[in-house]
Amino acid sequence: MKIKHRTNLETQPILSLNRKIIRFTVVENNQKHHIETYVGEYPSLMFLLRDRLYLDGFGECQGVGRCATCIVQAKAIKGNSMIKERNEPSTLSKMGYTDADIRLSCQLFITTDLEESEIEVLEI
């Protein structure tokens, strides 16, 4: 019996069918960008923003949550993503940010909590 091995080209459409597309808007320098992504495409929102918008000096600590170069205003996010954990509360507090919707994008994971939200990249 001859076993047929699948190539990457054959498996790619099958994987794509299982991925729920997550859509949201990013505002950067007064320009709106309509983003489509899926769970697992990026480790965090910071990596997505750096990759898609080519932002200079953004995310300098690589997602540790200490540099505060990845600050965004996240409007209408849902679920567990609304909770600030790990280094995020102390880093934002040191920078003087107290508003609930000001976030470190490196601490926001790509999940359906971002669906239909608006993320504005803040100048620091």
Ligand code: FES
């Ligand atoms: S990448 Fe440094 S705090 Fe987010």
